[in-house]
Amino acid sequence: MAATPEPITEHDSPPPVDPPSPASNDAVVSGLKPISRFSSDGRIGRTIPETSAVATISYCSVFVRDFLQRDYNFCSTKFSVASVRRGGKIRALDECFRNAEQWYSSAIDRISAINRRPFEIAFDEQVVEITHPLSGRLVRLLNQHDRLFAYTLFAIRARTLQSGQRETLMISAGKLIGQIHALAMPDNDRFAPDGTLLPE
Template identity: 35%
Template sequence: MAAVLEAGPLPDEPTGDAATSGTPSAPATLTPVPSGTGLKPIERLTSDTRYAKIIPDSQQLTALQYSSLFTRTFVRSDFNFCATKISVARGGKLRALDKTLRETSDWFTKALAWVEQHRARNLPWPCETIELEVKRPLTGQLVRCLSQYERLFKRAIETRNEQKLGDERCSAMIANAEKKLKHIVQVCIPDNDQYDADGNRRES
């Protein structure tokens, strides 16, 4: 159902705004555990070496459960890239990321509330579980958005399967949800100096 996300640019080296002090931890080792989702287990996240160089404000592991191909692709290809960019964001870029993540989470909250009004049955879904390293509060907000996407993905399909939601409406809702998450990647890409103090992108 969900489209595969095309990964955004992932530079091999930081562009002047990565942490350079302290002793970075080694990238986490992932243990693939097959399940009934049919999704290939994630063996390694892209940009794990770059993210390992970031010195955390407070470090924790957060478990994310997912059943969709979109979330698997986003986590494997884009999570560490976004988490690294969030960690080194300053000034206007930090404001832009904070606004984008809050607006995305609010959109998911409203979309979920609308879907839940149809009162479709909650069905058991096979899922994968991965532990994600969170070094900044905004990275935790990104994990929350991914969890909200998973909830919306499942509830939209359950509602469609009970014929309480049309195929086109279901597909459009999931596609819009994916666009919201892809937009976060786009906000992460420019360096800090590409944003004004108010969080708006500078004109080139």
């Protein structure tokens, strides 16, 4: 079970302000290099999709950029392969996703309740293929990661969040998505029907 986000002290302040929209011609340069290609493009191209859709991810953090480049297509392919047998791996992944989704909802609710001072952040965009329902859930978590990334920056500027609190929060956020990637790696037969990962 994922750890509960660290409590954040609420300050007397005006209502929170939503962050600016990602698209802005005069936005401050983020310093993130655009992704020219995904790794493992061929792998996802050979996948028989359970769903057929695309989504655009807007991101401003190094974590999301690197995950898209290194791990997204791998995870999507593994989700599709695991679905063929409908075994314990899908059950384990679903549980992992539910833990992450609950944690992110709680963390974002807490940050939304404190004062923030938005400023412009440059976002890059990447179109991804969604070949499985779990891929769609992964996209949503990546979007929530960057929402939390931006909101915590705005809270730092408003002095309603300390830098150490923010670092702890973002490390936890990254670990939850990393757990999904790690769980996608083992072969299907490494999982018991109840979703337990079996020893090698």
